Amino acid sequence: MMEKLTILADAAKYDAACTSSGADRHHQAGMLGSAVSRGCCHTFSADGRCVTLLKVLFSNVCAYDCAYCVNRRSNDVPRCSFTPRELCELTMGFYRRNYIEGLFLSSAVIQNPDYTMELMIKALGMLRREYRFNGYIHAKAIPGCDQRLVWEMGLLADRMSVNIELPSEESLIKLCPDKGKAPILGNMAQIRDGITQSKSELALYKHAPKFAPAGQSTQMIVGATGENDLHILRLTQGLYRRYGLRRVFFSAYMPVGSSPLLPALQSGYQPPLLREHRLYQADWLLRFYQFTAEEILDDAHPNFDPNLDPKCCWALNHPEFFPVEVNKADYEALLRVPGVGVTSARKIIAARRHAKLSFEHLKKLGVVLKRAQYFLLCDGRQMDGLRFKWEVLPSRLTALPDAAAGQQLSLFDAKGA
């Protein structure tokens, strides 16, 4: 058991998604567990990532040979599979002790996608029906499987995902000859339609079966192939708009393959962690700050500035938008100010109903002025003692501690290259 857990958790660790959010479910008679919509982190691993689900592969016996993947057929690693019962015992044992929030089940492709899906569905079905597990389940659909299997799995899982793996079709053809863009997007559309169908049924019948109530997500590997940031961001935006995804995850490529098509270990490759960070920052701007991909990057600047976050960059390129008046600006305008986030903007709006706000008030509210001071006016006035010209702003903002941390990271990258 120890061996299997080690092998299959090790094989699953490159999957970025480990969230347990989006589903709200209370205790049900005879079952163990619940799900909270805001999610819950149970621990943080040494790399600082949240661990909320028991993230394992059902099996790492893979029929495919994707160049970027540890579990590819041609890689010489120990292979094994869980039996459904072992997986259920392990999940229940961990869940009762409050180690985990639920199960994240992915798998290598055993023989073919349909067969793998059937095995996974068998395990998940046993967990739900026989072990009466009511906690969170995140299941990966295997691209290219049958629609009925997707539907069956969605009824058991809270969240489903299909990995888009690489940001463009050319890379996909180059690195994973067994997978294609069409089956991946096909499954994604099936999940989307399942969710829509289940929602409309639920509106009519309270007890209609729930299909993936926490929505679907996907992930892609950044840095293994040559796409630029604008391409990735446009793709992300398209996925959110067209497939109604909850999240798109990015993972900086870790050197696990030796294919000549990949950035190799010997050339001193360092995982592009800063780039991944900037992509997540931009992802947040897309989802919560009402930005579009074209606003964040354009064809003249197709990549992120390593020294400044995307929001600051946007602000510096749009001097006509600033300064923003704290006491009058609407929510959308406040959100565009670097250093003001959703929480701060809401607080400002709530507080200014009762009193006219000054910079002192903002500080007391907990609005961080480090960056925001350059872009705000309170009652027509700048912050006391603040003197600057717009032209020097980039250097001032880059000199801030956060930005400096970013710089250190990029230095680290440069050192490796």
Place this chain on the structure above:
Amino acid sequence: MGYCYRYDGTFPGFLCAVRDIYQYHEPPALFLLADDPTPSLYEDRWVATRPVLADRVYDRLHIRMGRRALLMVEEGFLTCVPDREVLLCRFIDFALQTGKGAEKRLDNYAVLELGKAIRHLQRECELLTGFVRFSDYGGLLVGEISPKNRVLPILKVHFCDRMAEETFLLFDRTHGEALLHRPGETQIIPAQDFQPPPPGQEERAYRALWRRFYDTIAIEGRINPKLRQTHMPKRYWAHLTEFQKDDAPSLPSSS
């Protein structure tokens, strides 16, 4: 000049003190526990806890300041902010003057400070819903925490829902309290110096599995201890299974 109120440390006791403050127009400067031997410079006022009176004060506050502000008083009472009772009294005073909606007046000192204290409490609760570790002693689950705030009344809601049909005990070492849950029955009882029994074979095996999983899941290329510590402050580590050492054998029934 204020007075030193001495009460029994319970929420009804505090409500009775609030009633006395307004009844006799004697503003509080300090609150102490009735059995606290600390002398104070202020004149002492002894508060007798009367549940019926406390209920009346509670209902009255509910009408005067609204549900949300009253909820802030209740949650504020669980926080660890210094002089929380005096802060609560200032908040109550402000809310009684303002009427409903006082909790939104972030320009007021008491509202802001109480809000911060409550967020600290909620943050700690949120972390602890994940960081509590139970051990299985033949069907009885036992967990231990040492939080700064009194989190048990809030954690109760989460854990009693999640594990409604389990029997568990969650011990708060800082405040000497324990949450005891049996199917259909939940209570928070005072408990001093609780020691869990030594773990059994199966329990140790699961702990070892969990430690192994924890060690395996980190990606070597991205090790980042500072980030981990930001998300998971070190004061929680003492009670986390993944950081404890134990040379347990593997599952007896392992394959």
